[in-house]
Amino acid sequence: MKLYVGKLPYRTTDQDLNDLFGQYGQVVSATIIMDRETGRSKGFGFVEMGNDEEAQNAMSQLNNSSLEGRTIIVNEAQEKRDTRGGGGFQRRDSRGGGGGGGGYRDRRY
Template identity: 85%
Template sequence: MKLYVGKLPYRTTDQELGDLFSQYGQVVSATVIIDRDTGRSKGFGFVEMSNDQEAQSAMNQLNNSSLEGRSIVVNEAQEKRDNRGGGSGGFQRRDSRDSRGGGGGYRDRRY
């Protein structure tokens, strides 16, 4: 079972996250998510445990517990949504920008 761990202290490492959860069972992987631009932690991560019962126990014990003075959140991880092809890239087709007609773009205005 894969768990989401949020509100982590920013200096938490993969090793520390894995060690925390290993108290409750076998940890397959523990990853703190890093911002690729800054190289700093985003304050959340994922832990995968080999046994669902152990993962459930870890989630029950660690959710809302304190880690270095911060109250962490532990939930079952949700599947990543695939945003490709859904038109969610921030771009619109030219003909659908303005439903009122006339375009409404900057070229239609006088400055």
């Protein structure tokens, strides 16, 4: 089960997250999300645990708990949705295949 962990102190590392959740079971992965431009933490991350029961226990114990003076949020991660939008049209050619949808962005000018 994958968990979302929010409102983390900005200096929290992947290892800190791994150690914290490791108290409740096997951690498969622990990742702090970093800003690409600044290289700083965005204050949230994801933890994947080996079994659902351990993940549920960690979630119930750690949600609204204090970490370095900040109250963190822990809940089940939601599947990522495509937020790019696009809004383009889907083309169909005579063979019935689908096409892109970006208009001239797909062409080189």
